Amino acid sequence: MSKKMNKKKRRLSLFVIIGLIVFSLFAIMIFVPMLWAVITSFKAKNDFDHNVFGLPQEWVVTNYRIAFKFFRVQGRTTNFEPVYIPEMLLNTILYAGVGTLFCVLCHYIVAYCTAKFPYKFSGFIYGLVLVIMVIPIIGDAAARIQFVTALGLFDNWLGFFFQRFGFTGMYFLVMHETIKAVPNSISEAAEIDGAGHFQIMWRIVLPQVLNMLGVVFLITFMGQWNEYQFALMYMPSHPTLAYGLHAYNNSGFQEVSRSVPLKLTGCMFLFIPMVIIFIIFHDKMMGNLSMGGVKE
Amino acid sequence: MIEKNQDSILQEETNETLNVSLQSAPAGAMLRQRKARGLTRKRSALLFYCLMMAVPLIQFILMYICVNFNSILLSFKEYTPSGEYVWLENPFANFKEVFTELKGTQFLVAIKNSFTVFGCTLLINIPLSLFFSYYIYKGMVGNKIFRVALYLPNIISSIVMVTIFYYIMDDAIPLIWEKLFNKEIDPLISNPDTAIPSLIAFSVLFSFGSITMVFSSSMSSINESVIEAATLDGCNSLQEFIYVIFPLTFNVIKLQLLAALVGIFTNQLNLYTFFDINAYSKTWTIGYYLYRGTMAGGPPEYPFYATMGLILTLIAVPIILSIRKLFDKFDPYTSQGGKR
Numbered sequence: 342m343s344k345k346m347n348k349k350k351r352r353l354s355l356f357v358i359i360g361l362i363v364f365s366l367f368a369i370m371i372f373v374p375m376l377w378a379v380i381t382s383f384k385a386k387n388d389f390d391h392n393v394f395g396l397p398q399e400w401v402v403t404n405y406r407i408a409f410k411f412f413r414v415q416g417r418t419t420n421f422e423p424v425y426i427p428e429m430l431l432n433t434i435l436y437a438g439v440g441t442l443f444c445v446l447c448h449y450i451v452a453y454c455t456a457k458f459p460y461k462f463s464g465f466i467y468g469l470v471l472v473i474m475v476i477p478i479i480g481d482a483a484a485r486i487q488f489v490t491a492l493g494l495f496d497n498w499l500g501f502f503f504q505r506f507g508f509t510g511m512y513f514l515v516m517h518e519t520i521k522a523v524p525n526s527i528s529e530a531a532e533i534d535g536a537g538h539f540q541i542m543w544r545i546v547l548p549q550v551l552n553m554l555g556v557v558f559l560i561t562f563m564g565q566w567n568e569y570q571f572a573l574m575y576m577p578s579h580p581t582l583a584y585g586l587h588a589y590n591n592s593g594f595q596e597v598s599r600s601v602p603l604k605l606t607g608c609m610f611l612f613i614p615m616v617i618i619f620i621i622f623h624d625k626m627m628g629n630l631s632m633g634g635v636k637e
Numbered sequence: 638m639i640e641k642n643q644d645s646i647l648q649e650e651t652n653e654t655l656n657v658s659l660q661s662a663p664a665g666a667m668l669r670q671r672k673a674r675g676l677t678r679k680r681s682a683l684l685f686y687c688l689m690m691a692v693p694l695i696q697f698i699l700m701y702i703c704v705n706f707n708s709i710l711l712s713f714k715e716y717t718p719s720g721e722y723v724w725l726e727n728p729f730a731n732f733k734e735v736f737t738e739l740k741g742t743q744f745l746v747a748i749k750n751s752f753t754v755f756g757c758t759l760l761i762n763i764p765l766s767l768f769f770s771y772y773i774y775k776g777m778v779g780n781k782i783f784r785v786a787l788y789l790p791n792i793i794s795s796i797v798m799v800t801i802f803y804y805i806m807d808d809a810i811p812l813i814w815e816k817l818f819n820k821e822i823d824p825l826i827s828n829p830d831t832a833i834p835s836l837i838a839f840s841v842l843f844s845f846g847s848i849t850m851v852f853s854s855s856m857s858s859i860n861e862s863v864i865e866a867a868t869l870d871g872c873n874s875l876q877e878f879i880y881v882i883f884p885l886t887f888n889v890i891k892l893q894l895l896a897a898l899v900g901i902f903t904n905q906l907n908l909y910t911f912f913d914i915n916a917y918s919k920t921w922t923i924g925y926y927l928y929r930g931t932m933a934g935g936p937p938e939y940p941f942y943a944t945m946g947l948i949l950t951l952i953a954v955p956i957i958l959s960i961r962k963l964f965d966k967f968d969p970y971t972s973q974g975g976k977r
Contacts, residue, residue, distance in 0.1 A: 356874050360772040361779065363765075368786040370842060375789075377809070378801040393812050451693045458686050466690075473701070475961065477899040477953050480927040480946020483939035484708035485700075487722070492699070506696045538685035567794030570909065574932065583794050590800060591913050601804050608797040615792050623785070626792075 375612075382606040389602050401602075408606040411597050414580040414588040424580050426610070433581040435498065436572060437565035440505045445558050449550075451508040452516035453542055457528070467517065473509045482574060489575060496578050504575065512557050516550070523549045559622060563615060582611050712944035716937040731944040738945070747921045750833060751901045754922065757837050758897040762845045763890070769845075770852035771878055787846035795843075799910045802839050829917040836906050836920060848893055855889040856882055884969040891964045898960060900924075902953050923949070 381389060382404055384397040392398065415423040424432075455463035486495065494500025527549070528541045536545065547554075569583035580588065589597065589607045597603050619626070712731050714722040725731065738744055769787070773780045790798060807824035814822050825835040859882065867881045883890075905924040908916040914933045916925060927949075930942050965971070 354874065356772075357777050360768070360777055364769065364772065364779065364783045364786075367769075367842075368783060371786045371789060371846075374801050374805050375793075377805070381804075393809055447693050447696070450689050454686055454689050458682060460686065475958070477902065477950065477957060478705060478946075479902045479949040479953055480931075480942055481704055481708055482928065482931045483942040483946065484711050485704045486931070487711060487936070487939050487943075488699075488704050488707045503696060504700060506693065507700060508693050509697065509701065538682060542689075563792050567792075567796070569794075569796060570928070583796055586794070586796050586800075587910065587913075590796070601808060604800060605804065608800050611794045612797050615794070619789070619792050623788075626788070 378605045378608060378612070381602050382609050384602045386600045386602060389600075404602055404606040405609070407596065408589075408603055408610070411592065411594050411603075412585055412589050412607055412610065413592075414585050415592075424585070426582070426585070429580050429582050429585045432572075432576075432579045433566060433583075436501070436576070436579070436581045437562050440501065441558055441562045441565050443502050443505045444507065444561055445512075445554060447506045447508050448510070448512050448516050448557070449520075449547070449554060452513055453520050453546060456517050456520040457525075457546070470509050470513050474511070486574065496576055498579070501576055501579075512561070515557070516553065519550050519553045520546060556625060559618075559626060563618065566615065567611065586611055708943045708947050711940045712947050714940050716940060720936070722940065731940050732948070734941060735944045735948055739948075743918060743921065744923075744926065746919060747923045747926045750906070750920065751904065751922045751924070753833070754837060754840060754904055754906060755897055755901045757841055758844075758900065759894070761841055762848060763893060763897070766845045766848040766852055766893075767883075767890070769849045770856055771882065773849070773853040774856040774882075775874075784850075787849050789846075790843040791847050791850075795907060796910050798843055799839075799907050802843075803911060806835050806839075826911065829919050832917055833920050836908070836911070840904075840906055851889060851893065852886060855886045859885050884973070884975070887968055887970055891961075891968070894964070895957060895961060898957055899953065902949050 377394070380396060383400045383402070384392070384404075385399065385401045388398050388401075409426060412429075413423045413425050414429070415421075451466065455466050489495045489500060489504070492500070494503055523546055528545055531541050531545045566581075567583055569581065569587050572579070572581045572584045573587065586607055590604060592598070597607070711722065713725055713728045715725050715730070717723055727733075769783070773784060773787075803826055806826045811822050811824055814820065823831065825831045863881060863885070864877065867877050872880065901923065903924045904922055905928055906920070906922045908920060908922065908925040909928055909932075912920075914929050916929070921929075927942060927946065930938055930945075934942065
């Protein structure tokens with residue numbers, strides 16, 4: 342029955358033909374510019390001026406060396422010292438890696454507590470997250486910067502990690518549901534064996550939901566790796582690679598501003614690592630995406 | 638099965654232990670002991686709960702409640718040359734200034750552009766995303782490669798996509814145009830007249846991948862027996878979509894529509910990424926207006942933008958909540974007796 346239906350589904354109907362045409366156009370519009378950017382990053386400026394679309398007459402790797410040299414943030418940091426790629430990479434690892442770890446950790450802690458301890462307050466927190474998701478707060482950046490500065494949390498890592506240690510978002514709901522689905526009998530058995538609450542949380546329940554946490558971590562990490570406006574606003578002295586690319590694109594260096602291949606080469610510093618991560622984890626990431634969150 | 642066995646073994650062991658204890662100790666003392674143990678366990682659970690929740694709650698109080706409260710306070714303050722925020726003599730001066738600005742030409746342009754973007758999301762993004770997601774859901778030809786095409790823009794930094802798109806629109810397309818039609822055209826993004834349609838095209842192209850993924854995931858969670866029943870009843874693809882898929886995924890569609898509605902007030906149309914603070918005034922959106930003002934104006938402008946944010950929130954919240962209610966009322970699934 343199911344096979345018959347599948348055959349019926351796969352027949353070339355008008356729907357499939359239209360879909361195929363529209364989708365192919367879309368795929369071309371996505372893949373071709375990316376491919377064009379990668380190829381252009383290997384072209385010399387003169388080559389590009391006369392040959393915008395074709396393959397490079399000579400594959401130039403020096404673009405990467407030059408872009409590496411000019412890829413810096415200058416004049417935006419508090420001490421006005423230029424920041425180069427190695428420091429930006431370190432900042433990006435702290436920003437995206439450790440920041441995401443704090444974010445996922447906080448979501449897990451609050452989701453665990455509210456899912457496993459049936460206090461009234463847990464219900465209140467769950468409802469609060471739902472309400473916050475419904476009510477949009479617009480233009481709170483000014484008040485946030487002023488407040489964060491007053492608390493001494495502006496432009497430093499402690500302040501950044503503290504800001505990341507939040508739980509109000511879609512992933513809280515996803516984690517809450519996943520943790521709730523872990524049978525209580527497992528924790529009860531561990532409790533009888535003498536495990537404390539802390540041990541149950543970290544050594545019994547955590548491994549059960551590790552797969553989901555991993556996917557949330559990966560998706561959040563990629564978002565943070567690519568994000569630059571938060572860093573620009575709250576961490577101006579600690580530029581990340583994305584922030585660096587924004588500065589690089591708007592820099593006044595004549596070598597860069599006049600050369601399209603050099604600007605696209607700058608993009609490759611962010612583009613290539615993400616593509617590699619995507620190639621490695623694409624099954625996990627795409628297979629686990631559900632409702633803007635993740636599914637087990 | 639193994640879990641169940643383990644549970645029953647553990648239960649038996651516990652019962653045995655309790656029986657032994659009950660036989661060897663007087664009943665009253667044992668009960669007291671159990672009560673005390675239960676109380677200790679409850680107390681330790683509460684202590685653990687409080688300890689774990691403390692830091693996240695402090696963070697929430699400071700970064701959400703206090704920040705938003707500070708927004709209210711800032712709207713009654715002004716920045717002095719000495720670098721302090723002091724209460725205004727006329728407490729509503731910022732509000733007056735904001736209302737004047739809201740009627741100004743620049744803000745009206747921002748409103749117009751923001752609504753145009755919303756219109757495009759509503760009329761192009763959502764219908765096309767539904768079509769694409771149904772295509773993927775049905776596992777049609779090439780759906781795997783299309784999934785990658787949809788997903789890829791979401792993992793690449795917007796700043797990378799913007800840079801690539803900028804040069805495609807400014808360098809490559811005019812050249813293609815010239816070759817195809819033998820006619821020169823201006824670069825599309827650097828020209829203020831063509832910038833806004835080009836930016837909207839970029840926004841539509843690179844944002845509907847994520848919406849499609851969300852819709853197709855939601856469709857894939859529909860019970861297959863429901864679809865099989867519809868097929869047996871003689872539903873064709875279009876009927877299946879209209880009468881089965883659409884009502885069952887309406888909840889997710891509703892969320893995306895609400896997100897698009899919120900986007901009227903927050904969507905920057907990537908203007909800051911494209912132009913930093915130097916975007917053409919013709920292209921501004923409300924989101925860009927707020928972000929640019931905060932970034933370019935610095936501390937002296939914070940009270941003004943905090944007031945503007947407050948006023949826009951007060952405008953947006955009732956609109957969003959009313960439309961949400963409206964969606965709930967006209968939900969094709971619940972209105973036919975279904976329960977979410």
